[in-house]
Amino acid sequence: MRKIRRLIRTINRRYRETRMFARAMHSPWHPVVAHIIPIRRCNLACAYCNEFDGVSKPVPVAEMLRRVDKLADLGTSIITISGGEPLLHPDLDAMIRRIRERGAIATLITNGYLLVPSRIERLNRAGLDYLQISIDNLEPDEVSYKSLKVLDQKLRWLAEFAEFSVSVNSVLGGAIRCPEDAAVIAARARELGFTSTVGILHDHTGRIQPLDETQQRIYEGLLRMGTPLFSFAQYDRFQKNLIRGLPNDWHCRAGGRYLYICEDGLVHRCSQQRGTPGIALADYTADDLRREAGVRKECAPFCTVSCVHQTAMLDAFRERPRETLQRMLDGRREIDPLFEPPALVKALDWMFLRSRTRRFFESAAVRLLRLKPSKPAAGGAPEFASRSARPDIPLERLCGRDGAAFDGPATPQLGPERRTS
Ligand code: SF4
Ligand code: SF4
Numbered sequence: 287m288r289k290i291r292r293l294i295r296t297i298n299r300r301y302r303e304t305r306m307f308a309r310a311m312h313s314p315w316h317p318v319v320a321h322i323i324p325i326r327r328c329n330l331a332c333a334y335c336n337e338f339d340g341v342s343k344p345v346p347v348a349e350m351l352r353r354v355d356k357l358a359d360l361g362t363s364i365i366t367i368s369g370g371e372p373l374l375h376p377d378l379d380a381m382i383r384r385i386r387e388r389g390a391i392a393t394l395i396t397n398g399y400l401l402v403p404s405r406i407e408r409l410n411r412a413g414l415d416y417l418q419i420s421i422d423n424l425e426p427d428e429v430s431y432k433s434l435k436v437l438d439q440k441l442r443w444l445a446e447f448a449e450f451s452v453s454v455n456s457v458l459g460g461a462i463r464c465p466e467d468a469a470v471i472a473a474r475a476r477e478l479g480f481t482s483t484v485g486i487l488h489d490h491t492g493r494i495q496p497l498d499e500t501q502q503r504i505y506e507g508l509l510r511m512g513t514p515l516f517s518f519a520q521y522d523r524f525q526k527n528l529i530r531g532l533p534n535d536w537h538c539r540a541g542g543r544y545l546y547i548c549e550d551g552l553v554h555r556c557s558q559q560r561g562t563p564g565i566a567l568a569d570y571t572a573d574d575l576r577r578e579a580g581v582r583k584e585c586a587p588f589c590t591v592s593c594v595h596q597t598a599m600l601d602a603f604r605e606r607p608r609e610t611l612q613r614m615l616d617g618r619r620e621i622d623p624l625f626e627p628p629a630l631v632k633a634l635d636w637m638f639l640r641s642r643t644r645r646f647f648e649s650a651a652v653r654l655l656r657l658k659p660s661k662p663a664a665g666g667a668p669e670f671a672s673r674s675a676r677p678d679i680p681l682e683r684l685c686g687r688d689g690a691a692f693d694g695p696a697t698p699q700l701g702p703e704r705r706t707s
Pocket of ligand 1: 413555556558585589
């Protein structure tokens with residue numbers, strides 16, 4: 287029975303992910319991802335972390351629900367709950383339920399310590415879509431207690447009871463003493479049927495140090511374990527430079543495409559740039575989204591915030607679909623020279639990017655996914671771009687030069703940011 291429920295939920299999630307992707311192709315103005323913090327307190331104290339304290343009280347649930355509603359009014363596609371440790375919040379399920387009721391994808395980042403079968407069942411019932419758990423080492427040490435030794439039982443419970451998608455993030459760099467642990471953790475995640483990702487750990491100031499030779503070799507081994515075309519190959523391009531200490535040349539749209547809402551209800555560009563713009567979410571408008579998305583950020587070249595990298599990847603796909611797809615394929619072939627894109631990707635490439643009748647396919651997809659342009663909500667953003675939303679920008683540019691509306695079997699993994707909790 288659980289297998290059937292899982293299958294139904296996976297199909298439903300895929301449909302909503304496809305819709306999220308199509309919306310991002312359709313409109314450059316709504317937030318794709320927002321992080322909300324219902325509690326700053328954490329039950330652990332990882333040495334590298336700058337996102338927790340030991341004393342804060344939970345934000346009242348009525349206030350959190352108002353924030354979720356406001357994000358939904360702004361057109362946010364994915365709402366990720368993190369902290370601190372969000373499982374410490376007594377009304378977490380109500381927030382997840384509201385996110386789903388408002389049509390967004392609900393994701394959770396947790397250190398996993400509080401997961402037990404009954405808690406996992408409650409997350410199922412609330413409608414959680416994604417859960418990310420990050421494991422730093424095999425044995426607890428003075429840097430981190432997020433260890434496979436402690437968390438393996440939690441992973442087994444997740445494999446048995448979770449009806450949502452689970453992603454296990456292992457980390458390299460910084461204070462991690464034994465880089466080989468990352469490969470063991472990733473292998474264990476895959477053995478249990480989860481997706482695995484690898485993050486590069488920043489220090490408490492938010493910067494990362496280039497990886498040494500051993501760490502780079504392990505990192506490349508993890509990439510070869512097999513990754514979806516639309517998530518890792520491109521995301522990896524950011525990391526590849528960072529692990530060598532090289533800058534990335536890209537445009538960060540944080541504050542527009544990505545929002546970080548702190549426990550006080552203020553909008554920040556991201557967890558590493560708190561204080562800017564620092565406007566109350568309740569007062570955040572379409573103009574704020576557009577202004578912040580357009581601002582050039584000095585911190586971009588060495589930015590480690592993977593969620594914002596991924597939203598940039600979506601925008602690159604909207605603006606230059608063929609070139610971006612080619613770069614993704616090249617990135618995948620750097621990992622595996624024999625890689626051939628799945629037949630579905632080839633078919634969608636032809637339908638939406640190459641065919642003479644691509645306009646037909648595009649409008650059919652818009653109808654199928656119920657993507658109708660709507661008027662700007664008061665104080666909110668237009669749900670989807672239309673010519674009238676920005677008369678100074680031609681429609682071809684808003685929708686991609688070739689009018690792309692494209693999705694593959696694995697949409698970009700824009701659920702949980704690869705934070706370290
Ligand atoms: S470049 Fe990175 S660190 Fe700077 S605002 Fe954007 S997401 Fe934050
Ligand atoms: S990394 Fe996560 S688990 Fe560790 S202290 Fe920070 S919020 Fe807590």
